[in-house]
Amino acid sequence: MNIKKTTKNNGEDQNFEITLRPDQWEDYVGQEKIKENLKLMMQAAQQRNESCDHLLFYGQAGLGKTTLAYLIAKEMAANIRTTSGPILEKAGDIAAILTNLEPKEILFIDEAHRINKLVEEILYPALENRKLHLIIGKGPSARTISLDLPPFTLIAATTKINLLSGPFRSRFGATLKLDYYRLEDIEKIIGRSGRILGVTITPEAIRRLAQTSRFTPRVANRLLKRCRDYSQVHNKKVIDEEVIAETLTMLEIDELGLENTDRRLLEIIIKKFHGGPVGLKAVAAALNEETGTIEDVYEPFLMSLGFLHRTPTGRIATAAAYKHLNIGQRVTFV
Numbered sequence: 655m656n657i658k659k660t661t662k663n664n665g666e667d668q669n670f671e672i673t674l675r676p677d678q679w680e681d682y683v684g685q686e687k688i689k690e691n692l693k694l695m696m697q698a699a700q701q702r703n704e705s706c707d708h709l710l711f712y713g714q715a716g717l718g719k720t721t722l723a724y725l726i727a728k729e730m731a732a733n734i735r736t737t738s739g740p741i742l743e744k745a746g747d748i749a750a751i752l753t754n755l756e757p758k759e760i761l762f763i764d765e766a767h768r769i770n771k772l773v774e775e776i777l778y779p780a781l782e783n784r785k786l787h788l789i790i791g792k793g794p795s796a797r798t799i800s801l802d803l804p805p806f807t808l809i810a811a812t813t814k815i816n817l818l819s820g821p822f823r824s825r826f827g828a829t830l831k832l833d834y835y836r837l838e839d840i841e842k843i844i845g846r847s848g849r850i851l852g853v854t855i856t857p858e859a860i861r862r863l864a865q866t867s868r869f870t871p872r873v874a875n876r877l878l879k880r881c882r883d884y885s886q887v888h889n890k891k892v893i894d895e896e897v898i899a900e901t902l903t904m905l906e907i908d909e910l911g912l913e914n915t916d917r918r919l920l921e922i923i924i925k926k927f928h929g930g931p932v933g934l935k936a937v938a939a940a941l942n943e944e945t946g947t948i949e950d951v952y953e954p955f956l957m958s959l960g961f962l963h964r965t966p967t968g969r970i971a972t973a974a975a976y977k978h979l980n981i982g983q984r985v986t987f988v
Contacts, residue, residue, distance in 0.1 A: 674847045674875050675721050681846065682725060684839035684871075685718060688830045692722070695828065696729050705758040705805040706730055707827025708781055710766070712815040714954055716872030717832040719811035723762040726809065734760040739768035739812075745788065748773045752786055757804040766810035767817035774822050781808060781825040813950060834869035834958060837861075843871050844878055848893075853882050855893040862898045866911040868955050873911070880905060910959060910978065915941070917979065919952055920961060923971040924981055931968030 676682040682689065692709075699706045706726065711719040727734035733756060742748050742763070755761065763769065769777075779785040784803040810826070812818060823829060835843075841864045848855045855863075855878075863881065867874035884901045885893050906914045922940045923930050938945045943952075953969075956962040961975035976982070 674850055676725065677728065679725060679729065682718070682721065683842045683846070684835045685722075685832055688722070688832065691828065691830065692726065693729075696726065700730070705732070706760075706807045708808045708825065709810070710815075710818075710823065710826040710829045711809065711811045711832060712813065712829070713832030714834070714870065714950075715813055716870040717834070718871060719832060720762070720764060722832075723760070723809045723811065726807075727760045730758070730760070730807075732758050732760050732807070734762055736762045736764065739763060739765040742769050742773045744770065745772060745776055748776055749786060749788060752780055752803055752806075753801065755804055755806045758806065759804075760807045760809060762809045762811070764811050766812040767814040771819075774819065777808070778821060778825060835871065837864055837869070840864040840867050840869060840871065840874050844874050847875050847878050851878070851882055853878075853885070853893055854891065855881075856895070859894050859898045862895050866902060866907055866909065868911040869958070877901070877905075877907075911955070912978075915943070916952055916956060919948065920956065920971055920975045920979060921981075923962075923969055924976065924979070929976075930963075930970035931965055932970075933968045937969060 679689065679693075696706055709726070711722060713719065723736075724734060735751065735755070737751060751761065776786070776788075779787055780803055784805065786801040786803055788799050788801070808826075815823070815829075815831075841860050844855070844860050844863055844867075848860070859881075863877055864874065867877060881893050881897055881901045884890070884904070885897050888897075890897050902908070908917070919937065919941055922937060923932055926940055927936070934945050934948065938948055941948065953962060953964070956975075957964070959974070961972055961978065963970040963972060
């Protein structure tokens with residue numbers, strides 16, 4: 655399988671090499687239902703000697719959307735070209751990519767919610783009928799040409815599916831949501847990553863690290879690397895619970911995986927706004943963060959822990975948040 659990466663600045667292909675990223679289905683831990691559905695779709699497509707149907711993945715960052723795209727390409731024995739929504743600014747950008755696709759190739763678009771709307775409209779007939787409609791010229795002399803495209807598969811990934819238009823979403827053969835991982839799955843991922851990195855880590859340390867990983871493989875691997883750094887610098891041959899504790903203390907990460915900004919967000923709602931409800935803009939101003947960052951990065955995990963509620967009147971810190979931060983409860987919760 656040849657893997658290609660398309661960028662706006664240059665057309666050179668770049669190898670996709672991320673050491674800890676699984677390169678076969680057996681190594682991809684978790685998301686079992688999604689893997690089951692994908693395997694069925696791929697097997698059916700291979701039996702018909704067709705390209706796989708178009709796929710849309712959505713979910714929080716770091717849950718494995720890109721990894722799934724590359725595993726699908728490997729399973730289908732297809733080349734994969736990658737790009738991202740922000741760099742698809744005009745019709746010519748997507749037209750150049752589509753017209754250079756080979757039969758049964760896969761086009762992976764990350765951050766699909768940031769695709770320009772004009773580009774998105776060009777994708778409609780490409781996805782539905784494998785047609786590329788382009789307007790040549792301007793004014794009265796302008797004319798439309800239609801190009802046939804080879805069979806291909808578009809895999810799009812996004813963290814904000816609500817920003818994708820209905821017509822765009824409806825053209826995908828399957829829309830699959832990746833959820834946070836189970837604790838035991840994260841433990842398996844850390845164990846595998848530890849073997850790849852060549853470190854020795856105790857089962858107790860694996861569990862402790864998994865509990866602070868925000869149920870996200872990318873976070874788990876990042877923390878494991880920092881623990882490896884700590885053990886190396888301090889001449890520790892084994893990553894044990896002590897190494898984990900010292901590393902997490904250095905990074906200001908608590909036993910549930912909350913970072914300093916997570917705790918500050920909750921403290922602002924509790925102390926400054928008496929537990930809420932409080933509007934998102936007020937929280938963003940007090941925290942000195944963008945509203946989008948709070949909505950997409952911090953709130954999903956805090957809500958999954960039951961520390962935060964979104965209500966029509968604003969954000970509310972729950973009793974569990976008070977308890978975790980060891981702050982006396984002063985309001986009545988809904």
